Amino acid sequence: GKMLIREIVQLSRxxxxxxxxxxxxxxxxxxxxxMVQGVDLWLNNPRRGEEACGTSGMKxxxxxxxxxxxxxxxxxxxxxxxxxxxxxxxxxYSEDQDEIHARAIYSLxxxxxxxxxxxxxxxxxxVEWVRRMRxxxxxxxxxxxxxxxxxxxxxxxxxxxxxxSQEMSAGGYAKVRQRVxxxxxIRQVWDQVRIVEADHAPDGSLISGKPIEVKxxxxxxxxxxxxxxxxxLLGRVGPSGRLSQAEVIHLEPAGQAGAAxxxxxxxxxxxxxxLGLTVRVAPNHCEDPLTRPCNSPLKWAxxxxxx
Numbered sequence: 113g114k115m116l117i118r119e120i121v122q123l124s125r126x127x128x129x130x131x132x133x134x135x136x137x138x139x140x141x142x143x144x145x146x147m148v149q150g151v152d153l154w155l156n157n158p159r160r161g162e163e164a165c166g167t168s169g170m171k172x173x174x175x176x177x178x179x180x181x182x183x184x185x186x187x188x189x190x191x192x193x194x195x196x197x198x199x200x201x202x203x204x205y206s207e208d209q210d211e212i213h214a215r216a217i218y219s220l221x222x223x224x225x226x227x228x229x230x231x232x233x234x235x236x237x238x239v240e241w242v243r244r245m246r247x248x249x250x251x252x253x254x255x256x257x258x259x260x261x262x263x264x265x266x267x268x269x270x271x272x273x274x275x276x277s278q279e280m281s282a283g284g285y286a287k288v289r290q291r292v293x294x295x296x297x298i299r300q301v302w303d304q305v306r307i308v309e310a311d312h313a314p315d316g317s318l319i320s321g322k323p324i325e326v327k328x329x330x331x332x333x334x335x336x337x338x339x340x341x342x343x344x345l346l347g348r349v350g351p352s353g354r355l356s357q358a359e360v361i362h363l364e365p366a367g368q369a370g371a372a373x374x375x376x377x378x379x380x381x382x383x384x385x386x387l388g389l390t391v392r393v394a395p396n397h398c399e400d401p402l403t404r405p406c407n408s409p410l411k412w413a414x415x416x417x418x419x
Contacts, residue, residue, distance in 0.1 A: 144168060148175040152229065156181035157199055157213060173252035176245040180220065182213065186256060193251045195244030197225060206351045291397060297335070298395050302409055304333035305340070308372050310391040310413035318346070318387035326361070327376040328391045328413065329369050337365040341396035342375040349388040357383070363391070
């Protein structure tokens, strides 16, 4: 990091780059407040997957600054609505990505951004640029603010957690005891739970808009179908062979196959590109949020392309 900063500072002192590249030291809220009032374009180009959230880009957008950014953090959600420009796409990072993104930046600047900024009407106003500024201010100010954030925390996290706490403590913590007993049973048999058969989707077999039936046969080792949640994950297959932007589809119980249980569902792929499909199973306790896949043991059907 220090070597990179040293290189940037040295470049800023190059006579050919004088007044074109400035290294701002001691960046803080006050400096940021000044910057968002005095710039036209906010460039954000870390490698995709390494951006935290990008609050500076949000602040810039609220002040009418257009964003030129990789599709990561907040911009991945807002790109289509804020009138800015995306560097690259949503594919997984590869060794060639740095060069591809560098070319994309120069191409966008030379062919779209700079010409748009200097295209003025008779009054000297860049009409399309100003339209995008208004679009950015309207969307970002409404969507990325503390009022919406706190309201979502309340409705999606705090209030449900409070109600769940009341339910768990009712009747002398009867549900807690029930949950502990259920967890003990899961731990005893989970190693024996097995996906015997699951639909596999070779490259090219999944077509956007074409209905398919996904089916999985699972040995539950004495558990009931309602004790598990069987899900299909459908998404694009990235360069590394892993699924990206995967959609999670809940498979419903659909009978038995001997001692095993069948789970199935009809679905219609909506994504385009090279699509892949896999199936997983996780414990499920009456839709208890504590047993969702994010913090539960999982069994995968196809380990080669997990999400």
